[in-house]
Amino acid sequence: MSKKPFRERKLLQILCASYAIIWIIAAIDPVKRSDWLLENLLVFGCVPVPIFTYRRLPLSDASYILIFLFLVMHTIGAHYTYAEVPFGYWLKETLHLERNHFDRIVHFSFGIMAYPIQEIFVRITKAQGIWALLLPSAITISFSGFFEIIEAVVATLVNPQLGAAYLGLQGDVWDAQKDMGLAIVGATLAVSFGYKPIQRELGVSLNKENQKAG
Amino acid sequence: MKTLLSFSENRFLQVVLVGYFLVWIATSINPLDRQVWAIENILVMVLVTILAATYRRFTFSNLSYLLIALYLSLHAVGTNTGYAQTPIGFWLKDMLGLDRNPYDRIIHFAFGLLLAYPFYELVIRTGNLRGWPAHWSPVSIILAASVGFEVMESLVAEIVSPGTGPAWLGAQGDEWDMQFDLAAALLGSLAIMPFTYWEERVATKLGSPHE
Numbered sequence: 001m002s003k004k005p006f007r008e009r010k011l012l013q014i015l016c017a018s019y020a021i022i023w024i025i026a027a028i029d030p031v032k033r034s035d036w037l038l039e040n041l042l043v044f045g046c047v048p049v050p051i052f053t054y055r056r057l058p059l060s061d062a063s064y065i066l067i068f069l070f071l072v073m074h075t076i077g078a079h080y081t082y083a084e085v086p087f088g089y090w091l092k093e094t095l096h097l098e099r100n101h102f103d104r105i106v107h108f109s110f111g112i113m114a115y116p117i118q119e120i121f122v123r124i125t126k127a128q129g130i131w132a133l134l135l136p137s138a139i140t141i142s143f144s145g146f147f148e149i150i151e152a153v154v155a156t157l158v159n160p161q162l163g164a165a166y167l168g169l170q171g172d173v174w175d176a177q178k179d180m181g182l183a184i185v186g187a188t189l190a191v192s193f194g195y196k197p198i199q200r201e202l203g204v205s206l207n208k209e210n211q212k213a214g
Numbered sequence: 215m216k217t218l219l220s221f222s223e224n225r226f227l228q229v230v231l232v233g234y235f236l237v238w239i240a241t242s243i244n245p246l247d248r249q250v251w252a253i254e255n256i257l258v259m260v261l262v263t264i265l266a267a268t269y270r271r272f273t274f275s276n277l278s279y280l281l282i283a284l285y286l287s288l289h290a291v292g293t294n295t296g297y298a299q300t301p302i303g304f305w306l307k308d309m310l311g312l313d314r315n316p317y318d319r320i321i322h323f324a325f326g327l328l329l330a331y332p333f334y335e336l337v338i339r340t341g342n343l344r345g346w347p348a349h350w351s352p353v354s355i356i357l358a359a360s361v362g363f364e365v366m367e368s369l370v371a372e373i374v375s376p377g378t379g380p381a382w383l384g385a386q387g388d389e390w391d392m393q394f395d396l397a398a399a400l401l402g403s404l405a406i407m408p409f410t411y412w413e414e415r416v417a418t419k420l421g422s423p424h425e
Contacts, residue, residue, distance in 0.1 A: 121347070124347060125341075125343055125347045127341060127342075127343070131337070131340070131341040131343075134355075135337075135341070135347075135351055135354070135355070137358070138351070138354045138355045138357075138358035138359075139354045139358075140358075141357075141358035141361050141362065142353070142354040142355075142356075142357035142358040142361065144361060145357050145358065145360060145361035145364075145396045145400075146357065146396075146400070148392070148393055148396065149393050149396050149397045149400070151393075152390045152393035156390075173379040173380055174368045174372075174379070174380075176364075176392055176393070177364055177365050177367075177368035177392065178368075180361045180364065180365055181365040181368075183361075184361070184362060184365060
């Protein structure tokens with residue numbers, strides 16, 4: 001957490017500017033405009049949240065960096081309709097995979113969003129102990145599940161004939177389960193690593209080591 | 215203010231427990247597929263053991279125990295024949311003119327409807343949450359648990375019956391089976407939320423904090 005106003009947070013300014021530039025470049029000529037628009041509904045829905053809550057709830061640099069990285073990956077995915085991201089093709093060639101795995105990487109990264117979610121949650125609720133670990137990961141995982149529901153609804157609306165294939169399953173019957181499984185792994189890692197720094201940063205728990213050191 | 219009863223004094227809980235035990239016995243005597251029955255009962259064993267072991271440290275309200283027992287009873291009925299073949303489900307299918315046995319969907323809904331309240335109780339009493347985080351957390355937990363369950367189910371399916379895919383799980387040919395299941399659990403838990411708000415209001419009026 002930082003109490004500094006926005007104009008003193010250099011790193012945050014750089015992140016915002018970089019993302020704006022990346023977003024614009026990706027928006028100029030996407031592989032498929034309709035897919036790009038659909039994928040960007042997520043961006044339009046989520047990006048305003050940290051902006052409008054910034055005054056009340058400024059997050060740590062670590063959280064903003066993670067959000068930035070996730071958004072950049074999603075923006076690249078949206079540009080290439082996910083299934084055709086060059087980096088994913090490169091991975092496929094190099095590791096001899098059956099499919100372009102870029103979407104899986106992003107699902108995992110979504111799990112990492114449990115870190116900022118944990119920061120927000122702990123700040124609001126002052127939660128400690130098991131609930132400060134369980135609830136932020138539950139929130140993240142439930143969003144992942146909610147996203148799968150929304151995706152199904154959208155796919156049915158946009159192209160009822162094509163059905164599930166529309167989502168880029170690439171022939172995998174367990175596609176949704178694997179996506180969500182990766183989000184679970186990501187969220188578990190993020191809250192485990194996030195717990196200590198977030199508790200310390202927010203001064204919710206003053207552990208003795210800190211007091212000694214201070 | 216709920217008075218904490220020891221188990222020997224809690225007649226209501228004893229009745230609930232005996233009721234569930236009878237249902238469990240009846241559905242365990244002659245299941246259609248013993249292996250499926252066994253797998254479906256692993257989580258039940260884990261859950262019941264945890265509830266029993268933590269009874270002294272954390273006693274749920276009797277309402278919560280009743281809801282949990284109801285959910286486990288519905289689940290037990292499903293384990294007897296396998297979810298896709300429950301007689302009640304077939305009866306509903308004929309009655310409502312559905313194209314599949316809806317029993318599993320109903321249980322997913324019941325998972326949210328019946329277990330959101332016990333989670334709410336757990337969260338406000340041990341997590342000390344108040345306000346909207348307290349009311350939304352159970353919804354989130356229900357949906358996340360459903361997600362975890364779906365992921366685990368897919369792993370089990372691949373181990374027990376590799377290659378048959380979602381059919382083994384009783385997807386009954388529905389390509390959106392998993393998404394419908396998640397949505398059912400979500401709706402079930404959302405349906406309980408007004409009740410938790412109402413209960414909080416009543417508790418505040420009575421001047422007693424949740425305990």
